[in-house]
Amino acid sequence: MVDFIKKIIFIAIMAGGLYLTYFSVNNLERIYIETSSVFIKFGVILIFIFTIFIIIRYLMLMFFSILQTIRRSADEDFYLSKKDIVTIIVPCYNEQDVIVPSLKSSIAQTYPNLEIIVVDDGSSDRTYELAKMFEFDDGHRSLKVLSKVNGGKSRALNFGIQKAKGNLICCVDADSKLDKFAVELLVQHFKNPEIAAVAGSVSVVNTDTFLTKLQALEYIQGLNMVKNGQAFLKLVNIIPGPLGMFRKEALEKVGYYSHDTFAEDCDLTLSLIAEGYKIDFEPDAVAHTEAPEDLLDLLKQRYRWTRGILQAIKKNKKYLWHVRSKPSISFVMWYMLFESVFWPFMQIWGDLFMIYLALSTGTSQLLLFWWIMFTVLDIAGAIYCLLITKEKLSLAAYSTIYRLAFITVINIAKIFATIEEWFNIEMGWGKLERKGRIG
Amino acid sequence: MNLLSFLSFLILAITLLTMVFGVIAYFLYKAREKKKGAAKITYEEALELEKREHLFFSKE
DSSP, X not given: OHHHHHXXXXXXXXXXXXXXXXXXXXXXXXXXXXXXXXXXXHHHHHHHHHHHHHHHHHHHHHHHHHHHHXXXXXXXXXXXXXTXXXXXXXXXXXXXXTHHHHHHHHHTOSOSSEEEEXXXXXXXXXXXXXXXXXXXXXXXXXXXXXXXXXXXXXXXXXXXXXXXXXXXXXXXXXTEEEOTTHHHHHHGGGGSTTXXXXXXXXXXXXXXXXXXXXXXXXXXXXXXXXXXXXXXXXXXXXXXXXXXXXXXXXXXXXXXXXXXXXXXXXXXXXXXXXXXXXXXXXXXXXXXXOOOOSHHHHHHHHHHHHHHXXXXXXXXXXXXXXXXXXXXXXXXXXXXXXXXXXXXXXXXXXHHHHHHHHHHHOOTHHHXXXXXXXXXXXXXXXXXXXXXXXXXXXXXXXXXXXXXXXXXXXXXXXXXXXXHHHTTOOOOOOOOOOOXXXX | OOHHHHHHHHHHHHHHHHHHHHHHHHHXXXXXXXXXXXXXXXXXXXXXXXXXXXXXXOOO
16 A cells, blocks of 8 residues: 555656646747847757756656566576686775775675685785785685785776686675675676676665765665666666676676776776677665765765766767667767766756846746756656665655755766866876775 | 745755855865875975975974
8 A cells, every 4th residue: 555655656746747847848938939039049949958858868767777677577587507606806905994894795695606806906004914814715715815016996906807716707896895695696697698797786875964865865866767777778887886797708808997097897888888798787786885975075086987987988989970880889878978978067057047047037937947847857766766675765855955956066076077087187096085884 | 925936036046056065165175185185295206396316394
């Protein structure tokens, strides 16, 4: 009965969203007809195109996500080949606060044939010493700690992959903790020989502040609507750092992780898709990670992600035009360009245009309708995701602030990052300070 | 003032404030990173930058 009521609320919100969208578009049309200013007419057309794109994006992702969920529940085959040896690679650099719970969660995996390789990337703290305490080898499972001179995450991962015995490589972040069935769930996707990699799900552990609650909502929506929708096409565009599994043979074919971008995971995924491989997503294989608790740390993370993704897009830009010869990679590249550049610019531009309209013509109601339209879409998306993940529905209430304040601040940082990337302004890795919340 | 106008004004004000806050937060982040970067320079890197044989520090 409760589920039925929740579904009715969801449908009512979706219907309300569609009505408000119609109302916003109607308002735009009225302003377009009434105004004689070319600038306002141009702005209205842009906003109209943007709104249509966003609605299509939301509906397509939600539709694909629903289909993917149906497909998953219909597929009852459980594949667990004991022949597959899985190597978990844990690259770490100054992770003394989080390495212990992270390694404990890797050791606790239910999958039988497991090799864990910790690659200490020249840490100056007690990371190596702490990891060394967990070394073991019982014939079927082992954990060893390797050390190398500091050279960055991608080099540490490649170093570990080259030493790995496993035919499946599971890359995890040292600041994340895995659910005990994570590896077992990821392995079953590799029964399909076309699958080169599977993305795991990421959940935020420290949801005790307002900022981290908003990030938790963002992760739940981003994973369950976006990644689940992409998984329907087997074209997940980023394997997240906290948890992803790869076929070693495919990694060898594309030349492992590259070192020339700040988003090595995104670059690698694009290389695999360009090679014709498929990328899947496993929502039940969860890695718990710590979200930045401080706004400036969050901006630092998003700045680095945006520039990294743009570097990966720039590096693979030739595929943008391979629409006929390589439609999968071309589609993924256009989608990423839309999400990382077009959307932030259009949203901030839309806000500025609406403010200009409000101040110059007094039609401030349009901004209200526009915000309500986005918020309703966000609430609908959040409710859908919270329903399928069985998380607390109360988190959906944060959607009202999510678009109005959170996404606007993030988008401003993304725009600055895009401008700086455009002008090739130097940037550093900027490791985030961890508070050790995953323990 | 009716409810719709009030809400419109509220959203307009919040949007404006958020945008200003977003820009300020971004520059605060850049300033913090610059400060951190400057503080993390090693003695050898400082020597290389200064192109000198020794660096002398004075106590304030």
